[in-house]
Amino acid sequence: xxxxxxxxxxxxxxxxxxxxxxxxxxxxxxxxxxxxxxxxxxxxxxxxxxxxxxxxxxxxxxxxxxxxxxxxxxxxxxxxxxxxxxxxxxxxxxxxxxxxxxxxxxxxxxxxxxxxxxxxxxxxxxxxxxxxxxxxxxxxxxxxxxxxxxxxxx
Amino acid sequence: xxxxxxxxxxxxxxxxxxxxxxxxxxxxxxxxxxxxxxxxxxxxxxxxxxxxxxxxxxxxxxxxxxxxxxxxxxxxxxxxxxxxxxxxxxxxxxxxxxxxxxxxxxxxxxxxxxxxxxxxxxxxxxxxxxxxxx
Numbered sequence: 001x002x003x004x005x006x007x008x009x010x011x012x013x014x015x016x017x018x019x020x021x022x023x024x025x026x027x028x029x030x031x032x033x034x035x036x037x038x039x040x041x042x043x044x045x046x047x048x049x050x051x052x053x054x055x056x057x058x059x060x061x062x063x064x065x066x067x068x069x070x071x072x073x074x075x076x077x078x079x080x081x082x083x084x085x086x087x088x089x090x091x092x093x094x095x096x097x098x099x100x101x102x103x104x105x106x107x108x109x110x111x112x113x114x115x116x117x118x119x120x121x122x123x124x125x126x127x128x129x130x131x132x133x134x135x136x137x138x139x140x141x142x143x144x145x146x147x148x149x150x151x152x153x154x
Numbered sequence: 155x156x157x158x159x160x161x162x163x164x165x166x167x168x169x170x171x172x173x174x175x176x177x178x179x180x181x182x183x184x185x186x187x188x189x190x191x192x193x194x195x196x197x198x199x200x201x202x203x204x205x206x207x208x209x210x211x212x213x214x215x216x217x218x219x220x221x222x223x224x225x226x227x228x229x230x231x232x233x234x235x236x237x238x239x240x241x242x243x244x245x246x247x248x249x250x251x252x253x254x255x256x257x258x259x260x261x262x263x264x265x266x267x268x269x270x271x272x273x274x275x276x277x278x279x280x281x282x283x284x285x286x287x288x
Binding site for chain 1: 196197198199200201202203204205206207211213225227241248249252253255256257259260263266267
């Protein structure tokens, strides 16, 4: 009698393992598809931020080149003033985007891309501050103006 | 291009070089400043609107890297390193004030006139920077 009940239990266990194994084999195929879709989405996300970062770096280079322009008239200075306002606006939009990435960042997704994005945004801020210094603040410091004059005589 | 520096620069350089996280500073200076002509060194943010004696702020080693302030006297082929600071880390700072930029600018002019400078050169293996009081 004992032997019979054992056999029945073994058969039930076998059946349970068999069914579960079969289900899992099917599920693993399904999971692979979902995993691929998930990885594709991460890749696309990384590419998007890489492209944004490259664009910001390109803008940063262009802003730096503006500081090498000579003999700017009043109208050009007004354009630079508009440019500074526009960069400030861009910076605040990008910072908002960066803050909205907090959850993704905390999960360790696209860590490098988000870090590079933030560094490029920080450079953008530094660049508009520098642009403002070069054209509006430093020329107003008498010692600075005097040094430029004296250096031209060295 | 002959390369000189202010005492302020030398002090900051030695302080940063001694810290593990900033130890790339010596290689960064060697790679960027040595063996270059004025045109190659005329990049970054020009602070003083001068073509002959540009006062430059240059970002090196990426966004989180160092900020160098230097003056080029193009006709004499001389470069003067005024100051350096890292952007990030324990000794990092965002930027320096406009007053500090003006102070360093005035100071380098005084140091050029009084020869209160250090000249930078590379050792035989071109791996280390030697500072020699002028």
